[in-house]
Amino acid sequence: MTPVLELDHVSHSFGARVALDGFSIAVHPGEVVAMIGFNGAGKTTAMRVLAGRLRPGSGTPKLFSHDPRDLPEHAARRFGHLVDAPLAHPDLTVTENIRSAARLHGLDRTAADQATTTAVGHLALEPWADARSRTLSQGNRQRLGIACATVHSPEAVVLDEPTSALDPRGVVVVRDLIRELAARGAAILVSSHHLDEVSRMADRIVVVHDGRVVGELEPGGTDLERRFFDVVHDADTHSHPEPAP
Numbered sequence: 001m002t003p004v005l006e007l008d009h010v011s012h013s014f015g016a017r018v019a020l021d022g023f024s025i026a027v028h029p030g031e032v033v034a035m036i037g038f039n040g041a042g043k044t045t046a047m048r049v050l051a052g053r054l055r056p057g058s059g060t061p062k063l064f065s066h067d068p069r070d071l072p073e074h075a076a077r078r079f080g081h082l083v084d085a086p087l088a089h090p091d092l093t094v095t096e097n098i099r100s101a102a103r104l105h106g107l108d109r110t111a112a113d114q115a116t117t118t119a120v121g122h123l124a125l126e127p128w129a130d131a132r133s134r135t136l137s138q139g140n141r142q143r144l145g146i147a148c149a150t151v152h153s154p155e156a157v158v159l160d161e162p163t164s165a166l167d168p169r170g171v172v173v174v175r176d177l178i179r180e181l182a183a184r185g186a187a188i189l190v191s192s193h194h195l196d197e198v199s200r201m202a203d204r205i206v207v208v209h210d211g212r213v214v215g216e217l218e219p220g221g222t223d224l225e226r227r228f229f230d231v232v233h234d235a236d237t238h239s240h241p242e243p244a245p
């Protein structure tokens, strides 16, 4: 099966700082893949490349088999992402923002209205439906960003730390939404710092370290944290082997 989201040996540096160093990942239809790694490991940079926000120094990014920076409109309409700032205007209300996102992704007026009502309900945003987005709390702004990224039922989704500001109920809401999109066949890439959460949400967990994918963790089990540190330690040992005595 052809991957929907793919980075093939992608490298990128910001000046002297290497952010991605031969980063490879592939996400297939119906699959939720979570990236986990230290601060500065390269997760956001990888997602920015996939979202077409950054042209990498080398390697091949692909979204629906196209260059993400040169995506045909029919493919762009099937993609949703929340990387960097949400696609929300501060002076528009929650409902207006979500409806605009739906229209931007090609839904006609009637379909956009229906999808907006559904998204407001899915993200439990009803009490704030008529609030301007600049007045929202951080967590509700994050819910709005996720609603805007997913209102059009995309087949490829990239979400950078989608639950970082959410309360426990919000975490469940977003997890259910992600699982539902995947059940309908979407390929989903998320990043997170919460091992327990990704363990419940993801089909695969990839460990990102020093700009590369250095291993995978089987979701579930109780010793995920230890396994994560083992993978990172192994990667460090192999990239900086101890000198022979």
Ligand SMILES: Nc1ncnc2c1ncn2[C@@H]1O[C@H](COP(=O)(O)OP(=O)(O)OP(=O)(O)O)[C@@H](O)[C@H]1O
Residues within 6 Å of the ligand: 014, 017, 018, 019, 037, 038, 039, 040, 041, 042, 043, 044, 045, 046
């Ligand atoms: N615009 C930029 N200019 C300079 N350096 C950058 C820029 N964006 C990222 N970097 C650097 O690239 C590396 C990877 O950063 P990135 O944001 O991808 O990490 P991350 O894994 O998402 O981290 P976090 O978990 O803290 O969000 C870091 O060393 C970071 O300082």
